[in-house]
Amino acid sequence: MPVLSPTWTDERIELLKQHFEAGLSCREIAADIGVSRNAVIGKLSRLNLTRGRTIDDRKVQDRPARAPRTVPRLQYEMLATIYGDTDAPVVAGPIDEANRCSLLELSENRCRWPISTPGAEDFCFCGNSAPDSQPYCSGHSRLAYRPNGRARVMRG
DNA sequence: CCCTGATTCGC
DNA sequence: GCGAATCAGG
Numbered sequence: 623m624p625v626l627s628p629t630w631t632d633e634r635i636e637l638l639k640q641h642f643e644a645g646l647s648c649r650e651i652a653a654d655i656g657v658s659r660n661a662v663i664g665k666l667s668r669l670n671l672t673r674g675r676t677i678d679d680r681k682v683q684d685r686p687a688r689a690p691r692t693v694p695r696l697q698y699e700m701l702a703t704i705y706g707d708t709d710a711p712v713v714a715g716p717i718d719e720a721n722r723c724s725l726l727e728l729s730e731n732r733c734r735w736p737i738s739t740p741g742a743e744d745f746c747f748c749g750n751s752a753p754d755s756q757p758y759c760s761g762h763s764r765l766a767y768r769p770n771g772r773a774r775v776m777r778g
Numbered sequence: 779c780c781c782t783g784a785t786t787c788g789c
Numbered sequence: 790g791c792g793a794a795t796c797a798g799g
Contacts, residue, residue, distance in 0.1 A: 629790090629791065629792085630791075647781095647782070648780085648782070648783070648784095648785090649782075657792090658792075658793080660782095660783085660792060660794080661791070661792055661793090662795060663782095663783065663784065663785090664784095664785090664790090664791065664792060664793085665790090665791080665792095666783095667784065667785070668790070672783085672784065672785095673783075673784090728796085763791085773788090
């Protein structure tokens with residue numbers, strides 16, 4: 623891989639679809655793959671994989687001009703915090719799928735991050751060593767929980 | 779108040 | 790086709 627950076631390759635799309643069907647939020651999927659949330663949503667829309675919102679009445683057709691009102695750079699701040707702000711677009715934390723296990727093999731100190739292999743039908747989990755009272759390992763916990771001050775429980 | 783989902787538009 | 794921008798809803 624000299625200088626090629628294909629945004630959406632087969633594996634990427636498979637992972638996207640698997641995570642989407644797994645019930646993960648677009649933010650989780652984006653963080654896991656390493657792209658922005660809109661990129662995931664855009665790709666899903668292109669693939670006709672919307673979760674269920676076929677609005678018929680198009681009301682947001684009004685496009686007067688680019689009027690920056692509040693500058694929605696919230697995603698960028700979050701992504702930067704997750705990735706380390708000054709590093710390559712890779713998942714932060716020691717995430718290795720060598721310890722992946724099934725749901726039945728999950729323990730209290732095992733990372734419960736859903737791992738979907740783009741080749742097998744078996745759905746596995748991260749299975750890494752997670753600290754006590756923590757559902758994910760150090761790497762995935764950062765993806766699951768927002769580094770912001772508000773610790774809101776995920777609704778997805 | 780903020781975040782998530784989906785569509786639309788520019789490149 | 791991809792990604793950012795935007796809107797609507799929760």
